[in-house]
Amino acid sequence: MQAVATRPELRFEETTFPRNGRPRPAIRLSASVWLPLAPRELFPFFSEATNLQAITPDWLDFRILTPLPIEMRAGALIRYRIRVRGMAFGWLTEIEEWDPPRGFVDRQLKGPYELWHHRHGFEPADGGTLATDVVHYWPKGGRLADRLFVRRDVARIFEYRSQRLLELFGR
Numbered sequence: 001m002q003a004v005a006t007r008p009e010l011r012f013e014e015t016t017f018p019r020n021g022r023p024r025p026a027i028r029l030s031a032s033v034w035l036p037l038a039p040r041e042l043f044p045f046f047s048e049a050t051n052l053q054a055i056t057p058d059w060l061d062f063r064i065l066t067p068l069p070i071e072m073r074a075g076a077l078i079r080y081r082i083r084v085r086g087m088a089f090g091w092l093t094e095i096e097e098w099d100p101p102r103g104f105v106d107r108q109l110k111g112p113y114e115l116w117h118h119r120h121g122f123e124p125a126d127g128g129t130l131a132t133d134v135v136h137y138w139p140k141g142g143r144l145a146d147r148l149f150v151r152r153d154v155a156r157i158f159e160y161r162s163q164r165l166l167e168l169f170g171r
Helices: 039-047 049-055 142-169
Strands: 009-019 022-035 077-084 087-099 103-110 113-125 128-139
Touching (some): 022 142, 039 113, 039 142, 049 142, 128 142
Antiparallel strands (some): 087 103, 103 113
16 A cells, blocks of 8 residues: 655756756756545546635635536636735636546646646546656746745645645545
8 A cells, every 4th residue: 555645745946847948947846645536536527627726725825717517628728816915916827738538738828927728637646546746847937936935835835735625535
């Protein structure tokens, strides 16, 4: 039986990611958590856009602005509003890939980052699922902003997300 961690494994590294047709600086975050459900049992939770609010920290004051229900599929556009450090940001994402129950990719079209590309993966592992997030991001303000506060905030968001997933599905 898989030992369920009480904290996610988070890794940050500097890398590159294509923007405007050429490789540009990026930060790569990978976070994973093991859950005792098969991918086909877990994926429906992620297929419902409103469930994102259940795994997002309250301090972000996350709100979906797109009229509900949202049909999750490649090409779907979703508008959100978040509040970070007292400032409200609009956020528009596109579901770039949709591959149930293996995963999906969302990409920021407009929002608080110069780059946000988020791959959600669901891989069978040890009788359950290894749920993995791989985010390539680049903050407005670059490396300095990342070092001063963005990386810390992103880590808090994904630690919370993994903890909530463990609370919802880890038993």
